[in-house]
Amino acid sequence: MIYTNEIIYPDSVGYIIERLNDEGFEAFIVGGCVRDSILGMTPSDWDITTNAQPEDIKRIFSKTYDTGIRHGTVSVAVDGDIFEVTTYRIDGTYSDSRRPDNVSFTSSLREDLARRDFTVNAMAYNPKTGLIDYFDGLKDINQKSIKAVGNPEIRFLEDALRMLRAIRFTAQLGFTIEKGTFDAISKNAGSIRNISKERIREEVSKMLLSSNPSCFNLLYTTGLLSNIIPEFIPCYSTEQNNPYHVYNVADHIIRTVESVPNTMILRWTMLLHDIGKPSRKTTDEKGIDHFYGHPEVSVEMADSILNNLRFDKASVKKILTLIKYHDMDLFDTEISVKKAINTVGEELFLSLLEVQRADAMGQNPNYLDKRLKTFDNIKSIYLEIKEKHQCINISDLAINGNDLISLGMKPGKEIKHVLCKLFDQVLENPDLNEKEKLIELARQYINE
Numbered sequence: 001m002i003y004t005n006e007i008i009y010p011d012s013v014g015y016i017i018e019r020l021n022d023e024g025f026e027a028f029i030v031g032g033c034v035r036d037s038i039l040g041m042t043p044s045d046w047d048i049t050t051n052a053q054p055e056d057i058k059r060i061f062s063k064t065y066d067t068g069i070r071h072g073t074v075s076v077a078v079d080g081d082i083f084e085v086t087t088y089r090i091d092g093t094y095s096d097s098r099r100p101d102n103v104s105f106t107s108s109l110r111e112d113l114a115r116r117d118f119t120v121n122a123m124a125y126n127p128k129t130g131l132i133d134y135f136d137g138l139k140d141i142n143q144k145s146i147k148a149v150g151n152p153e154i155r156f157l158e159d160a161l162r163m164l165r166a167i168r169f170t171a172q173l174g175f176t177i178e179k180g181t182f183d184a185i186s187k188n189a190g191s192i193r194n195i196s197k198e199r200i201r202e203e204v205s206k207m208l209l210s211s212n213p214s215c216f217n218l219l220y221t222t223g224l225l226s227n228i229i230p231e232f233i234p235c236y237s238t239e240q241n242n243p244y245h246v247y248n249v250a251d252h253i254i255r256t257v258e259s260v261p262n263t264m265i266l267r268w269t270m271l272l273h274d275i276g277k278p279s280r281k282t283t284d285e286k287g288i289d290h291f292y293g294h295p296e297v298s299v300e301m302a303d304s305i306l307n308n309l310r311f312d313k314a315s316v317k318k319i320l321t322l323i324k325y326h327d328m329d330l331f332d333t334e335i336s337v338k339k340a341i342n343t344v345g346e347e348l349f350l351s352l353l354e355v356q357r358a359d360a361m362g363q364n365p366n367y368l369d370k371r372l373k374t375f376d377n378i379k380s381i382y383l384e385i386k387e388k389h390q391c392i393n394i395s396d397l398a399i400n401g402n403d404l405i406s407l408g409m410k411p412g413k414e415i416k417h418v419l420c421k422l423f424d425q426v427l428e429n430p431d432l433n434e435k436e437k438l439i440e441l442a443r444q445y446i447n448e
Contacts, residue, residue: 007037007125012078013046016061016085017126023060025052026109027085028124028132035120038131038141039173048085049124051107057085071103088112091158110134117155117162118169118181119147144175152184160191163224164203171207171215182222189223200228201309208267213257216271220250231301234278241289246364249277255362260354265315269322269351270358272302299324321348326355332377337385338427341392353379391426391433394419398435404442418445 009029020027027050033043050057054074058064063077072087089103090111106112109124109132116122119137131138140147146166148155156163163185166177177185192200207215219225226233235250245252256270276297282290299320306316325344330336330352341349353375360371391397399422401415409415422441426433432441 006127007034007131009033009037009046010081012081013048013083014127015078016048016076016083019060020048020050020052020057020085021128023052023056025050025056026126027052028109028126028129030113030124031116031121034123034125034131035137035141037125038123038138046083048083049088049109049112050085051088051109052085053087053105057087072105089115091115114149116149117159117165119149120169120173120175122149140178144173145178146170146173146175146181147178148181148184152181153188156184156188156191160188161195161199161203163188163192163222164195164200164207167215167218167222167224168203168207168210170218171210171212174212177218185222185224190227192224192227197308197310201311204228204309205264205268208257208271209262209264211262213262213267214254216254216257217250229305231275231305235275238278238281239289240277240291241283241287243288244363244367245289247362249274252362256358259361260358265318265322266351266354266358268306268311268315269319269326269355272305272319273298273323273326273355273359275301275305295324295327318348318351321345322352322355325352326359328352330356330378332374332381334381334385335427337378337381338390338392341382341385342394342423342427346392349382350379353382388430390430391423394423396433397422397426397438398433399438399442403435403439404446407439407442407446409446418442421445 007029013029017027017029027048029046030049031047033046036043052060054069054072057074057076061076061078065075065077065082067073067075067084068086072089073084074086075082076085088106088109088111090106091103113122113124113132113134119135119140121137122135123137124132126132135149146169148162148166166181166185169175170177204216204219207213219228220233220236232250235253236248238249240248240252247255253271253274256273257267260266260270274291274294276294276299277291280291280294280297282292284290302323303316303320306319311319321344325340328340328343330340340352344352357372357375360368360375385392397419401411401419404415404418405411409418422438422445425441426438432438
């Protein structure tokens with residue numbers, strides 16, 4: 001099938017295609033940029049495929065980089081931008097379920113497109129030829145379907161990451177997975193263990209950051225989740241018979257992920273914030289379920305999961321801090337807000353507020369309006385505190401340890417104890433945060 005509607009692409013891309021054509025070679029934009037253009041989305045990058053050999057590409061263009069030349073890819077620099085130009089190829093065997101052991105070049109565009117993962121990514125476009133769509137990708141776009149090119153089992157045995165990509169595209173595009181493709185994922189889910197943790201993390205993160213993070217549930221229904229984050233599985237069978245809850249733990253978690261702003265820190269926080277609940281479930285004599293101590297257990301489990309997925313240390317620290325305090329009492333009073341800021345740190349306070357708001361969104365809606373109003377009040381109080389430059393950390397006190405030493409105190413734990421008492425006083429009464437007043441208070445504490 002040939003689709004001739006025009007796709008608009010950058011002038012630099014047009015220049016590369018024209019130069020290759022002028023040299024007697026075929027050249028097409030290919031893959032995700034074609035898909036996104038058809039969907040009316042702005043492509044994040046532009047890939048070009050050609051029957052020109054890598055040495056031809058390097059000869060034709062003055063500035064190139066051998067970024068993936070073993071697999072036929074040469075990066076071409078034009079006007080400060082860099083584009084990957086890849087020779088039509090046929091992949092060899094995949095012994096590691098990730099990359100072909102070898103590739104061979106071909107003069108056939110169809111053979112090149114046949115090795116790609118999904119039909120919606122196996123289309124090519126040239127302004128003279130129009131859309132080349134050998135595998136009905138346009139039809140699948142119209143039907144909002146993610147379908148493997150050819151035999152899905154072969155595609156996933158070649159590259160197990162494609163199973164995660166299928167779900168990620170489903171989440172990003174709002175599509176569904178075609179039945180044969182879905183069944184092949186379920187059958188081969190175990191092979192995802194052959195994929196590096198970093199690549200798994202990136203795909204799951206993109207899934208969570210999409211507008212359809214509930215597609216995370218497809219990891220469970222396909223069997224992939226038990227090979228990626230098996231600790232999450234019990235959440236699907238843990239009910240919450242409690243006045244504040246109307247969903248089981250997994251449903252609650254996914255609803256909170258949907259409700260929080262789509263940043264990596266916040267979405268992963270919500271995904272893992274209650275993962276410790278199944279192991280902490282108890283039921284009282286009235287049949288009410290409780291989950292005492294679950295934040296601490298969730299922190300331990302999340303720490304293991306995040307490190308297993310090779311998260312950076314800074315992100316792990318933020319996520320674990322938010323999980324630790326996600327259930328802390330937070331009231332719409334100035335002193336409560338100040339204490340919370342001091343506990344979690346000013347950098348994370350607004351994030352904690354978003355976490356608690358999202359948590360409420362996933363609970364019993366009968367209590368929601370009152371809680372949302374409280375969160376609005378808390379944010380207003382926080383902004384007022386900031387505007388007035390009030391003391392919110394011990395370091396904001398008008399005196400420090402050296403001042404206490406000058407009063408005759410010896411260095412040690414007692415200094416910290418006095419500073420904490422002074423800080424508590426200032427939280428109650430911000431006007432006390434003057435050096436003379438605090439020194440007088442300190443003398444009283446020292447003489448007690």
